[in-house]
Amino acid sequence: MGVKISATDAALLGLLTRGELSGYDLQRAADANGGLFWAPAKSRIYAVLPQLVARGFATSREVVQTGRPNKQLYRLTKAGRAALQTWLEEPPVFEPERVPILLKLYFGDLLDPEILIEHIRVVRAEATSLKRRLEAQPAEVRAESVFADLTVRHGLEWARAMIRWAASAEQELTARLGATHV
Amino acid sequence: MGVKISATDAALLGLLTRGELSGYDLQRAADANGGLFWAPAKSRIYAVLPQLVARGFATSREVVQTGRPNKQLYRLTKAGRAALQTWLEEPPVFEPERVPILLKLYFGDLLDPEILIEHIRVVRAEATSLKRRLEAQPAEVRAESVFADLTVRHGLEWARAMIRWAASAEQELTARLGATHV
């Protein structure tokens, strides 16, 4: 029987395979990927870490520092490593997300078409800026490992899909708007 | 000052614009779209409805039935309609989701490549089946309204993006695997 851990647990344990880290370090590491696929709030990180210790997945030691706050360094245990491995080997969860824009769109008949179109423009603009951000990291992350590169490519595919969809939705709604206006 | 409501509140209030409905009806309506963009658990629906009444966004009346359980029918109030409108007019939230597969992939160096490839195949298979499901509803939903159609098209773009990404990821990882094996 394998020990169950959550995705957030797994993210922290995974980062701890790379060395002894503090909560602060872990947050930086999680944010470093632009929070692209997993970035818990820091309060969550500080809440989870003691739980990991309590469950035997990590140990902590305090490092006394002068001139700056003391810190807790966390180290992965064998049990933690095993729990992580179990999680990694489980088939991934697949489910289409809840997309707020779709909810607004679905009730589009209740909304002024111009506002709806503006909403879609917002989506396209944000997707475009995400795409640009992702395209603008060639050597840094992408060459580092196939895996990091594939996560970036996932984000790019996603952003492109959103842009395509938003463009076509905008076009269609604009056409409708024009048709009913004239 | 506008009254703040959550997306789930908005989903229920939105459905209530179409008439007086019970919790049961609302769940069916939410699931009808294949749960594509917003499908709360029924316990959540039954928890939220009384809150909506308490906040003055809906009224309820009991309908006594014979041969089957009594039911509560909920009706949207003016205040509820106004709160919904405020929510609909707010610019949509845009944020790339948390994708579990990416977390597994990011720590791909900890995982047997064959298992990783199998994970990606799962994603592709599920995305493909979603795509097929969405393609298989022409007259039913899609012609009904532009808005419903656009939500379906969103799902399709998303599914296609996932398929494209998974195919390319699988190819790349397979190549790497072959290279290191031979």
Next chain:
DNA sequence: ACCACCATGTAACAGGTTACATGATTAA
């Protein structure tokens, strides 16, 4: 005989956020 539909809810739990609180050091 069994299953699906109708219909509402409670209980226990998991996972997550924002805002608040503290406080020294260092670079612009």
Next chain:
DNA sequence: TTAATCATGTAACCTGTTACATGGTGGT
């Protein structure tokens, strides 16, 4: 002097899930 970095945490709140509980009706 203003802001960022380092560093940890609490409190209040919100959102959501699964499992449990009940029980008649109508179709295969």
